[in-house]
Each structure stands twice: as C-alpha cells, then as structure tokens.
Amino acid sequence: MSVDMKEKYIRVYRYCYLRIKDRSLAEDLTQETFLRLLEHPQYCGEQDIRLLYTIAGNLCRDHFRQQAPEELPEEVPDLSADGERLIDDISLHDALNSLSQQDRDMVLLRYVNGEPIGVISEITGMSRFAVSRRLKKVLGMLRKELEKEAVT
Numbered sequence: 001m002s003v004d005m006k007e008k009y010i011r012v013y014r015y016c017y018l019r020i021k022d023r024s025l026a027e028d029l030t031q032e033t034f035l036r037l038l039e040h041p042q043y044c045g046e047q048d049i050r051l052l053y054t055i056a057g058n059l060c061r062d063h064f065r066q067q068a069p070e071e072l073p074e075e076v077p078d079l080s081a082d083g084e085r086l087i088d089d090i091s092l093h094d095a096l097n098s099l100s101q102q103d104r105d106m107v108l109l110r111y112v113n114g115e116p117i118g119v120i121s122e123i124t125g126m127s128r129f130a131v132s133r134r135l136k137k138v139l140g141m142l143r144k145e146l147e148k149e150a151v152t
Helices: 003-020 023-038 048-066 083-097 101-112 117-124 128-151
Strands: none
Touching (some): 023 048, 048 117, 083 128
C-alpha cells in the first residue's frame, strides 16, 4: 500500500471512528469504503478522497439507520480521576451533538482530518465561500456553547 493510500485509509478510518465511536466497526466500515471504491476504478485519482468520504458517510448513516436504540448505563462515571478533563470532554461532546450532522461532518473533516475547504466544498456540494462562512458560524456557536457551560 502506498504512503498516499495509507494516509487516505487513516483519514477515512478516523472519520468513521469519530462518527461511530466503535473501533472494530470503524475498521469494517473503512474496509468496506475502500472495497466500494475499488469496484469503481474510473474514480481513482485526485478525486478519490472525496468519493471515499462520501462512501464512508453513507455507510455510517446506513449503520445508524439499522441500529436499535441503546439503553443508558445505570452507572455514573467516576469523576475523581481526571474530572476536569472529563467535564470538558463531555461539554465539547454535547456542544458537537447540538450541531446538525452536516455541520458536525464539516468540523470533523476540517479540524480533525485537516481537509482543505475545497475538498469539503466538493463533498457537501456547497461553494468554498459558503463552507468557510458556515464553519466560522459553527465555531462561533460552539464557542458560545462551551463558554455557557463553563459559566454554569
């Protein structure tokens, strides 16, 4: 596997893992994503990372559609070990969950996977300017939400 292909695999895996939050399932979805890409060799090249994200996103959505709702655990996590960080993580998680799926995906692609605005633009079908403006607005909303959590 070439270095470029390994990097794409890591990016797609990270994307799936952050959406699904299950390592084994994220690996399966990542492998399925690459298998589906290989079924369409005409798409290989510069455009394939965009297609990979599209396929992975569709597979993640399909997974959630098929999944039965989980029951909440009875136990409360122990906050004594690293309570402050855990509270910050929970606050960030809650703030991200308050976003629409498209906004969460854009934040994930841009700030976790480091994808350029142009790639996100092609994946979402929005103009570069619209993606940039939307990301700025989403970051402002996240900042306000986290500041509100910090005050309370």
